[in-house]
Amino acid sequence: MDVDTRKQGNVTVVSLAGKLDAVTSPAFEQQVRGTIDAGSHAIVVDLERLDYISSAGLRALLVLAKQVKAKGGKACLANVSGDVRSVFEMSGFSAIFELVDSVAVGVETVG
């Protein structure tokens, strides 16, 4: 899985590509923890190029959201579609996370 992190104003946009599963989630979690610890508390996770997510990936996103919230910040997920969207629906996570249609809307939402 590829993780690309960039700043858009005071918002950190984390773009994921590939698979967020039992194999890749631990590394993703660690990377995001580092980002939050470095002071990024407004995060948009862009899932446009994410092909696959399992419960391990959902847990990693949940950890991210909780950590951001604990720091008084805000996170949302952008471009959740296809198979990934269907996993969000099945798990009920679409009601737990704030899902937005684009990174631009996400930046406005958390910024």
Next chain:
Amino acid sequence: MIKVEHLSKRFGELTVLRDINAEIARGEVVSIIGPSGCGKSTFLRCLNLLERPSGGSITIDGVDALAKGTDVPALRQKMNMVFQSFNLFSHLTVMENLTLAPIRLKGRGRQDAEREAMDLLKLVGLAEKANCFPDELSGGQRQRVAIARCLAMQPAVILFDEPTSALDPTMVREVLSVIRRLAREGMTMAIVTHEMDFARDVSNRVLYMDEGVIYEAGTPAEIFDAPRKPKTRAFINRTRSLNFQIRSADYDLYALEAAVATFAEKQLLPRQAQHHLQLLLEEVLQIYVPRLKSAVIDLSVSHSEKKDLLEVVLETPGMAGNLLAGDDLEDELGLTLIRNLTERIDFRVVEGAGRLELTVRK
């Protein structure tokens, strides 16, 4: 009428038939089915000694067919064969193909032989083709001529070796209808076929062969509606399987996924079914693997084309517990996904091993 005991056939190092035991009674129609290469055709060819068996016995009307001094040509006249590739003489007319053997081998007069040949051509619906050459006929017509030629020798038994395999689907029906008619008239027949509906319809008995043995035998209803043995069930339901053994918590998830993806593509599974299958496997293994310690998991993915069923089975030899029912899970997330990805979840204990069966929602 025909009794086969402990029949075996080897070609060099290759054993094609292992221990065949079968009986065919007068007037019986026996279909022989099974995967390609299982020995069906070899069995048939051994019956009329086109192949010499390596061991065992064949008794026809009480006479040992494998005894020294057996009149093989006479045996073949009694037990005539229809081949997949027709085997007609291309330089002879249809009429000449039918009358050649009765005149030469049975000493029949030409007029008698031709009159009977014409009756047989009427029987197979080809009287108007009597003066045609084989290459003027369609595949289905050629095979009907081959059947008529076989009947011209007034055999007691006809052996059919995949009589429709070389035919276009449109021509299969005309050949099968001729064989059906012979069955109605009480002809004794052994038919190697891949036409399952035909075998069900025409046979008194069905032999399912696999790996050189008669693996299961029964009435068409027994074999096609309620096969008892796993390989018969897999064949009848056109089931293909992928098996995988997981021996440690550090198993290679991506190697498993790649194998499953290849299997799913070969089975032409819809994209959503492929995704559901991959996700289900990961979720189940995420629950199972950490809790198994030193045990192994025998994992099988199977797809029944006929029943349109995609199933996953996990067996844990030496561990009888249902890990999906465990209350020590970190959360319900994996279980929630598993429930949404499946139409059926069934757990039971078979000979001390836990067996979890999941039917994938497609």
